[in-house]
Amino acid sequence: MINNRRFPPNSRGFQPNPPRRQQPMRQRQQSLPENHTASRPEPGEMLTAGNGAPIYDTANSETIGQDGPVLLQDVQLIEKLAHFNRERIPERVVHAKGAGAFGYFQPYESMAPYTCAAFLQDPSRRTKILVRFSTVIGSTGSADTARDPRGFAVKFYTSEGNYDVVGLNLPVFFIRDAMKFPDFIHSQKPSPRTNLPDPERAWDFFSLSPESLHSITWLYSDRGIVKDYRKMDGFGVNTFIWVNAQGKRCYVKYHFLCGEDMDVIDRKEGVRLAGLDPDIATRSLYQSLSEGKPLKYEFCVQLMDPKEADSLPFDPLDDTKLWPKDRFPLKKVGVLVLNQMPENYFAQIEQAAFAPGNLVPGIEFSADKMLQGRSFAYLDAQRYRLGVNFQQLPVNRPAVPVHNDQQDGSMAYFYSSSSINYKPNSLAGNLPLESPSPCTPGMHYAGAVTRSPISKTDDFCQPKERYECMSEDEKNRMADAIGYELAQCNKEIQTRQLDLFEQVSPDMAHRVRHQIMLFETKQRG
Structure with missing residues (x-):
């Protein structure tokens, strides 16, 4: 749920000699309903410019005489055109075309033996979620039925902050080290010379990267083309660490299973659908929700004691590998239910910012090389795409108050009435307080600094x-x-x-x- 508390305006006015003792920092924020949307105009409300001044004519520019040149002083025209030129934000480098929906997550039972994450403790408590589906390589105008991995990103608005799982509809990935990610994406994108798709570039990369073989067997299987998100599974792909209240850690992989049979779409059918209805998956999603048919996914995990890693013939932190289910069976955690359409695509889906770096207490990074790189790359991409204050946007705003000493920057929605924005401080009682340190030490790593591949690859x-x-x-x-x-x-x-x-x-x-x-x-x- 989104935090909607109103903070009263500062009624004290300018104080040339403020008291030495400052009050704790408080943030002021816009009041928004829980569905993240601003109020709509009521019938009879007057059309206005951005500054609130009334607009009397939206069809005719201000000119000298009926047939004369347009005047620079027509601020209504300039505002309208200038805003129109800026309506779009930079397209995502990957996962550009997407669709999404809101809903909730509810656990079946407490996961306390494995993690102290609050949203995984109480079977009676629902956590609001946003799920975004997407294609990876195609642009915003590409077809839903292109052969392409699909994104399956989940934002949990938990009581301890936002937790994001940024996954795919395939359980493995094409590379195992984030160092190669820009190269992989460059090879799959259109040629920089012609801006046309070029299979030769893609297969040149694949043929020189044996680690991609496993993902190829998934991408070019019947899972490679999707026309209905209701029939598409999701996977976290990366390996995370769950830690419980006693400090015991385990490796964890995520599975979001739809429970329905997939549609089998071959290459020719995919091309036909791309021409007939390039938005078929998006259309199917919104049609289902508008008809009151929620989408459901069962959230399951595979758990592994880190001590077992050395006994395996593969590296469990390698994103090109699966964990065998006979040894690490799926454990049912809860259900994801999507039952609410976005009311505005741009505000709630296009501006939605997911990042594997958004963690909550009880969940940690593993040494997964792809995850380590993604922990920086996604947050950095959102700062570029949406601005440094992207987490203040309603759809990205946590369900809990945010207190820090960051300030200003592009599109800052919040500001503080305090003059204290540093720590340590005595003027504000050293507020905001720091959280207590974890009661248990983190993972221990030791070794020489090196650039080297993992020891157990086995790409075949x-x-x-x-x-x-x-x-x-x-x-x-x-x-x-x-x-x-x-x-x-x-x-x-x-x-x-x-x-x-x-x-x-x-x-x-x-x-x-x-x-x-x-x-x-x-x-x-």
């Missing part, structure tokens, strides 16, 4: 297991989708990628090779 075992569990039809659809793109690449890239597929499964390499030959024959014909 899990892709092989994934491929072998597919049906014959899904294998054929995968080969068709991959072969279609590889046929547009040069022979060197084809050879490198087929060699990698050969190490995953000779059958996989054979099927893809056959499809490449078919497409190349069609191109020559």
Whole structure:
């Protein structure tokens, strides 16, 4: 729930000689309803300019005579055009096209044995949430049915601050170190020379990055194209740490399971839908909500004692790997229910800012190299995209009061009536107070500073297991989708990628090779 407390205005006026003792810092804030929207004009209310002055004519500019030039003094025209020019904010570098909805999370039982996070303790307590679905690579005008990973981001408005899980509809990722993330995204985006999609650039990167093989078997499977978010699972991908009140820690991975059968959409159907209804997933989401049909996802976790990591044949902090469910079974945590459409897309979805760096007590970072990089990158991206005060926007505002000594900056909504904005201080009683230190020490790490890959990579075992569990039809659809793109690449890239597929499964390499030959024959014909 959003904090709506009103703070009274300062009625004391200017004080040339204020008392030496200052009052504790208080923030003033706009009063907004819980659904984050400003009030709508009532019938008969007068149209005004930004300064509140009435507007009498919205269709005609001020001119010298009926046919004369427009005057610079027409501030109504200038304000209207200037604001229009600034209506859009920078597009997200990734996850640009999205849709979202509000709802709630409710745990099935207390997770106190594993974490002291407040929102995971009481089965009778609901926590407000916002979920944003998105495509990763495409721009805001791209089609919902492009073959692309989907974002599955959840913002929990908890009693201890906002907690964000920024995940995907695939359980693994293409790289394991954030150092390679800009390179990966550059390779998937349109060519900087032509601004056209170029499969050769994407597969050049893949063929030189064996760690991407596992994600390829997911992206080019039946999960790679989505037309209904109701039928799409979500995964946290990163590994976090849960810590309980006694200081015991465990590794944790998140799963948000829809419980419905997926739609099977092959490459050709995806292209057809992209032309027929490029917004089909967004439309389906809002239609369901408008008809009173909520979306539900079961929140499950896999838990691991950090001491078990060394005994595994893979690194559990590697985002290109799955944890076997027979050894680390899914534990049901609670349910996510989406039942409220946004009332304004720009204010509540486009300006929504998610970041893995938004943690709450009881949840910590692991040494997952992707997570470590994302903890900075996402917050920094939001500062660039929305401004340094993005967390003051209604949709990003925590459900609890915020007290700190940060001040000013672009679009600052809050200000303090105190003259004390530093610590330590004696003039304000050293307020705001610092939180007590955790009762238990954090994770212990030791070693030389180095730039090196993880010790256990094994890029082929899990892709092989994934491929072998597919049906014959899904294998054929995968080969068709991959072969279609590889046929547009040069022979060197084809050879490198087929060699990698050969190490995953000779059958996989054979099927893809056959499809490449078919497409190349069609191109020559």
